[in-house]
Amino acid sequence: MTLRFELLHSEGAARCARLHLPHGVVETPAFMPVGTYGTVKAMAPWELEALGVQIVLGNTFHLALRPGAEIVGLHRDGLHGFMGWTRPILTDSGGFQVFSLAALRQISEAGVRFRSPVDGSEVQMSPEDSVEVQRVLRSDIAMAFDDCTAYPATEAQARESMERSMRWAERSYLHYYRDEPPGHLFGIVQGGVHTTLRSASLEALGRREWAGLAIGGLAVGEPESERLRVLEHTVPLMPSHRPRYLMGVGYPQDIVAAVQRGVDLFDCVMPTRHARNGHLFTSAGVINIRNACYQRDTGPLDPECRCSTCQRYTRAYLRHLDRCGEILGVRLGTLHNLHFYLDLMRQIRASIAAGTLAQLSARILAIPRRSPAAMA
Amino acid sequence: MTLRFELLHSEGAARCARLHLPHGVVETPAFMPVGTYGTVKAMAPWELEALGVQIVLGNTFHLALRPGAEIVGLHRDGLHGFMGWTRPILTDSGGFQVFSLAALRQISEAGVRFRSPVDGSEVQMSPEDSVEVQRVLRSDIAMAFDDCTAYPATEAQARESMERSMRWAERSYLHYYRDEPPGHLFGIVQGGVHTTLRSASLEALGRREWAGLAIGGLAVGEPESERLRVLEHTVPLMPSHRPRYLMGVGYPQDIVAAVQRGVDLFDCVMPTRHARNGHLFTSAGVINIRNACYQRDTGPLDPECRCSTCQRYTRAYLRHLDRCGEILGVRLGTLHNLHFYLDLMRQIRASIAAGTLAQLSARILAIPRRSPAAMA
Numbered sequence: 001m002t003l004r005f006e007l008l009h010s011e012g013a014a015r016c017a018r019l020h021l022p023h024g025v026v027e028t029p030a031f032m033p034v035g036t037y038g039t040v041k042a043m044a045p046w047e048l049e050a051l052g053v054q055i056v057l058g059n060t061f062h063l064a065l066r067p068g069a070e071i072v073g074l075h076r077d078g079l080h081g082f083m084g085w086t087r088p089i090l091t092d093s094g095g096f097q098v099f100s101l102a103a104l105r106q107i108s109e110a111g112v113r114f115r116s117p118v119d120g121s122e123v124q125m126s127p128e129d130s131v132e133v134q135r136v137l138r139s140d141i142a143m144a145f146d147d148c149t150a151y152p153a154t155e156a157q158a159r160e161s162m163e164r165s166m167r168w169a170e171r172s173y174l175h176y177y178r179d180e181p182p183g184h185l186f187g188i189v190q191g192g193v194h195t196t197l198r199s200a201s202l203e204a205l206g207r208r209e210w211a212g213l214a215i216g217g218l219a220v221g222e223p224e225s226e227r228l229r230v231l232e233h234t235v236p237l238m239p240s241h242r243p244r245y246l247m248g249v250g251y252p253q254d255i256v257a258a259v260q261r262g263v264d265l266f267d268c269v270m271p272t273r274h275a276r277n278g279h280l281f282t283s284a285g286v287i288n289i290r291n292a293c294y295q296r297d298t299g300p301l302d303p304e305c306r307c308s309t310c311q312r313y314t315r316a317y318l319r320h321l322d323r324c325g326e327i328l329g330v331r332l333g334t335l336h337n338l339h340f341y342l343d344l345m346r347q348i349r350a351s352i353a354a355g356t357l358a359q360l361s362a363r364i365l366a367i368p369r370r371s372p373a374a375m376a
Numbered sequence: 377m378t379l380r381f382e383l384l385h386s387e388g389a390a391r392c393a394r395l396h397l398p399h400g401v402v403e404t405p406a407f408m409p410v411g412t413y414g415t416v417k418a419m420a421p422w423e424l425e426a427l428g429v430q431i432v433l434g435n436t437f438h439l440a441l442r443p444g445a446e447i448v449g450l451h452r453d454g455l456h457g458f459m460g461w462t463r464p465i466l467t468d469s470g471g472f473q474v475f476s477l478a479a480l481r482q483i484s485e486a487g488v489r490f491r492s493p494v495d496g497s498e499v500q501m502s503p504e505d506s507v508e509v510q511r512v513l514r515s516d517i518a519m520a521f522d523d524c525t526a527y528p529a530t531e532a533q534a535r536e537s538m539e540r541s542m543r544w545a546e547r548s549y550l551h552y553y554r555d556e557p558p559g560h561l562f563g564i565v566q567g568g569v570h571t572t573l574r575s576a577s578l579e580a581l582g583r584r585e586w587a588g589l590a591i592g593g594l595a596v597g598e599p600e601s602e603r604l605r606v607l608e609h610t611v612p613l614m615p616s617h618r619p620r621y622l623m624g625v626g627y628p629q630d631i632v633a634a635v636q637r638g639v640d641l642f643d644c645v646m647p648t649r650h651a652r653n654g655h656l657f658t659s660a661g662v663i664n665i666r667n668a669c670y671q672r673d674t675g676p677l678d679p680e681c682r683c684s685t686c687q688r689y690t691r692a693y694l695r696h697l698d699r700c701g702e703i704l705g706v707r708l709g710t711l712h713n714l715h716f717y718l719d720l721m722r723q724i725r726a727s728i729a730a731g732t733l734a735q736l737s738a739r740i741l742a743i744p745r746r747s748p749a750a751m752a
Binding site for chain 2: 037074312317327
């Protein structure tokens with residue numbers, strides 16, 4: 001079953017499309033909120049729908065540890081029924097989580113062994129295990145199991161890691177498509193910041209008909225200029241009739257820059273995690289609502305925002321909730337930050353359709369990553 | 377301005393009425409969810425409205441410490457604008473919170489001094505201070521500042537405490553009504569479990585035209601039989617044309633028992649606090665969702681419940697969220713528990729109107745307080 005990816009508009013390398021998945025259509029460029037343990041932290045599914053979220057990401061690694069794939073699999077339609085989300089889901093493969101465990105893991109050709117961060121028990125995960133879990137979760141898009149290369153890495157280290165990822169990609173593919181799968185499988189390009197390795201990785205992946213390709217191993221600590229250099233080398237080599245997904249990115253500015261270079265899909269914990277730390281996105285930059293300057297501020301969080309948090313509440317109230325550790329504070333902040341991201345993607349799609357992405361991009365890139373006054 | 381309390385139906389001592397407050401009508405018997413810091417924990421105002429909540433309780437003591445009455449007062453309509461709640465609010469006086477601070481407090485005729493549990497600073501609160509804060513919060517119903525008598529207490533201790541409460545009630549009354557107030561003031565009957573003191577307290581309060589009367593100093597550790605004895609003595613002595621409020625009660629069984637004895641208003645942290653501890657009310661008793669027996673349970677929390685938690689989710693999912701410390705778990709549990717309470721009150725009102733409260737009461741009193749199997 002081929003994945004239908006309907007290209008609608010383009011402006012330079014940027015494109016606007018519709019991705020037809022088993023659980024619905026996703027308009028790209030799209031942002032996928034992260035739902036690690038079967039819930040986008042602090043949000044209910046109906047709130048995500050109201051925000052216009054069309055696809056969420058689930059974490060295979062976390063769900064395999066808690067509650068375990070088997071328990072999710074007892075539910076109608078897997079992870080969809082478990083978490084009450086009827087729209088599309090992309091699951092990652094767990095490769096990145098294994099990578100971030102660092103000291104606790106052991107990598108061999110067979111797969112990885114690690115100590116469970118939940119209970120300390122020894123766990124193994126092979127490419128076949130990862131893909132099997134994703135089949136049970138019944139995600140619309142599953143990801144090949146990969147070995148995410150650290151930054152910095154020598155070219156030799158990056159090559160060894162990339163080549164292992166390519167062998168694991170092949171095993172993932174064979175296991176995923178061994179019989180009728182619940183969705184589609186994406187391959188992951190690796191190779192660190194070494195463009196020759198990125199080319200070699202793409203060549204290796206070219207042996208199979210992936211439903212889409214992701215760029216992995218970025219947003220792991222490299223400077224922005226390195227990331228853009230790798231993107232500018234890699235994206236033009238990726239099939240243009242398939243969706244391209246930049247994993248784990250990022251700030252609004254990073255997303256716009258990657259869209260301009262031809263990326264279609266994004267995921268990042270930033271809007272949800274930032275909200276839990278009181279860091280809120282506004283049209284003037286990120287503000288820290290814990291700052292004392294908001295104590296008596298009866299204005300809305302962002303006067304330009306139309307989300308329900310900004311329509312109903314003052315900065316003084318949001319700061320108060322944060323200080324008191326109230327769940328509603330996390331909820332209202334998460335709602336606002338996700339609205340900011342979803343609205344950004346809507347603006348990006350509309351501007352590609354209108355041929356005005358360059359202007360939108362100039363405006364987004366001019367927003368400071370942090371509001372200097374407010375973060376003081 | 378007299379408080380309009382419109383009696384509609386009665387069955388024995390139980391009555392069904394409409395309480396007309398500045399921010400709307402409250403149908404009684406009513407349950408008031410507790411919104412300590414300007415938020416009913418984990419809930420958004422629009423969710424409370426959807427549940428049919430007609431009045432919430434705010435804590436004067438907590439709000440005076442954080443963020444401080446002055447900051448709430450910067451908002452349109454005080455606490456209503458601050459927390460985005462347009463329906464009625466009752467504020468307690470802080471007397472009960474001072475009581476529960478125990479070792480940290482010093483009581484004198486002027487009022488109380490205590491160490492702030494927030495930052496350790498010394499704080500003073502007199503009857504005038506409490507009422508002043510409540511005026512700034514602009515609650516529909518304010519409570520007189522009282523000295524909540526501990527249990528057990530000797531008759532002499534209970535008398536001294538009750539008499540102080542009566543002098544403080546007088547000062548509260550004079551301060552609240554010194555000019556046009558934002559709402560109505562309730563007096564609080566004290567006297568512990570000593571019926572002669574309860575009578576004396578009511579006689580003292582009878583010197584003023586209170587908009588309603590509350591029964592304080594119960595649900596502080598006394599046995600159920602003592603509480604019912606005090607209620608059966610006290611309620612018939614309270615004016616029948618004014619609302620009667622039993623503070624801090626309680627389990628569904630306690631509420632039904634008190635309604636049958638003529639009480640109209642209730643508040644309790646139980647549904648919200650229980651939810652945060654994984655204790656969920658069902659038609660078969662309270663279950664602990666943390667229990668291992670729910671690990672693979674794909675049935676709804678309560679098959680008889682029509683709340684969105686029970687319509688959408690399995691016990692296995694709720695247990696998983698709880699284990700992972702996910703905010704959505706607290707939200708779904710709180711939503712369910714509050715629905716249980718609000719639905720109970722709707723059933724109580726309907727059965728008084730139909731003359732069938734005795735049957736409903738028999739059914740509610742037969743529900744075990746804990747589900748023995750599930751709590752094992």
